Each structure stands twice: as structure tokens, then as C-alpha cells.
Amino acid sequence: MLTQEQRKNLCAAVRAWNHGLDMPGASGPDEVIATNDTLADFISAWGEPSEWFGTPEGILIVWQKVQARKGAPRGDLFVMDFGEARACAGDAILR
Numbered sequence: 001m002l003t004q005e006q007r008k009n010l011c012a013a014v015r016a017w018n019h020g021l022d023m024p025g026a027s028g029p030d031e032v033i034a035t036n037d038t039l040a041d042f043i044s045a046w047g048e049p050s051e052w053f054g055t056p057e058g059i060l061i062v063w064q065k066v067q068a069r070k071g072a073p074r075g076d077l078f079v080m081d082f083g084e085a086r087a088c089a090g091d092a093i094l095r
Contacts, residue, residue, distance in 0.1 A: 002087050007032040009057035010080045010087040016055045017062060017078075025091035026078055032089045039086070042079055058082075066092045 007029035014026040025031055039061070043049070050064040063077040075092035 002032065002034040002082060002085055004029055006080075006082050006087055010060070010078065010089055013053070013055040013057045013060040013080060014078050014089065016057075017051075017053045017060055023076065023078075023090065025075065025093065026089035032087050033093065034085050035088055036085060039079070039081055042086070042088075046077060063090075063092070068092050 010032050011022075011026055011028060014023050015021065037045075042061070042063075046063045046066050049061045051062040053060040053062060058080050061079040061081075063079075065074040066077050067074050075090060077088065077090040077092040079086055079088045
């Protein structure tokens with residue numbers, strides 16, 4: 001399970017990656033999803049990340065322009081690893 005602080009850290013990392021601007025699907029802690037999927041699971045499902053971005057909050061793993069399901073619009077997916085759980089957010093998973 002993620003703490004509220006970890007959820008906020010992911011949002012802060014996304015803002016840093018996006019030059020200080022919020023991103024749809026990752027603008028607040030309520031939009032962050034906790035998962036037990038490993039990073040290997042994410043890579044298997046989404047392919048290699050577009051970018052690994054270092055922030056004071058930790059490493060933000062970014063997939064750009066991915067499609068959650070056939071026919072869905074493409075969007076971005078953000079993941080941070082917090083040990084026992086991963087935090088993910090982004091407009092790709094909200095559609």
C-alpha cells in the first residue's frame with residue numbers, strides 16, 4: 001500500500017519531468033494507483049520505458065504515447081518504485 005506522501009512524490013516527480021506543469025491523470029494524489037506489479041511486469045506489458053528521469057523524490061519511469069487498449073487514445077504512463085509497491089498514474093490508464 002502507498003502512503004499519501006508517496007502518492008504526492010509521484011505527482012511532484014511528474015511535475016518536475018513536465019517542467020513544473022501538472023499532467024492529466026497525474027495532477028494529484030487521488031489519481032495515483034498503487035500496484036504490486038513489478039517493474040518487469042510493466043516492461044512486459046508496455047515495452048521499454050521512454051525515459052528514466054531522476055528527481056529529488058526518486059526515479060520516475062516514463063512511457064510516452066502508449067495505448068492501454070485497442071481503440072483507446074494514446075497517453076503517458078508514469079511509475080515510481082517504492083519497494084513493496086509501485087505508484088502509477090497518467091492519462092494512458094485513465095482512458
